[in-house]
Amino acid sequence: MSKLTLDEIEQRMLRFPDWEYYEDAIHAEFEFENFKDCFSAMSRIAFECEALNHHPNWSNVYNVLTITLFTHSANGVTKKDFDLAEAIESIVEPEE
Structure with missing residues (x-):
């Protein structure tokens, strides 16, 4: 998986207004009603990470x-990161 160019990253970031690009990575912070809801989202995200074989750096x-x-192997952001970001978005902010 090859590292995306800055132009490619900026174009893809338009679909993710809650995310920021800096230090060769994309970053987001999500606030939940309580710890249980946050941990529940993390558990659901973990299954997506395994399915995509791509794992975030995260903290709670x-x-x-x-x-x-x-993407560690590419030393920067790749399509895999945006695929996972999309999966994360569908979990933390489901469509109504």
């Missing part, structure tokens, strides 16, 4: 989930 403090995505 009470009801806040912070996620950083980049």
